[in-house]
Amino acid sequence: MTEKSSPLLDLIWGVSAIATAIGRTDRQTFHMISTGELPARKIGNRWVIERTRLVAHFTEDAA
Template identity: 60%
Template sequence: MNTNTDELDLVWGLEAISKVIGRTVRQTHYMLSTGKLPAKQIGSRWVAERGKLIRFFMEDAA
């Protein structure tokens, strides 16, 4: 059985997400809290899929 969970590359935490997108923690927090980034908050931690973050910024640049 082929599942997508094998392909997920999750980025956990505000600091880690900010490093992936090349923004400050403060900028990243604003973008997450206003729903501008494709991520979810689970408890007090943010989680995002690395591929979705990269695609999100690639679409903006195009």
């Protein structure tokens, strides 16, 4: 029986870390998340986003 390997998730945790990744302030980033402009999810009390989805979000808009 072979095991399926699951890809590792590269997650960015917290508004500050997400803001750093996209070059925005915490306030700008929180606004983008709360309006649904960024595909982040709230887990517990922290926002989290998968790095590949974040990159795809910006590259799709540019295309």
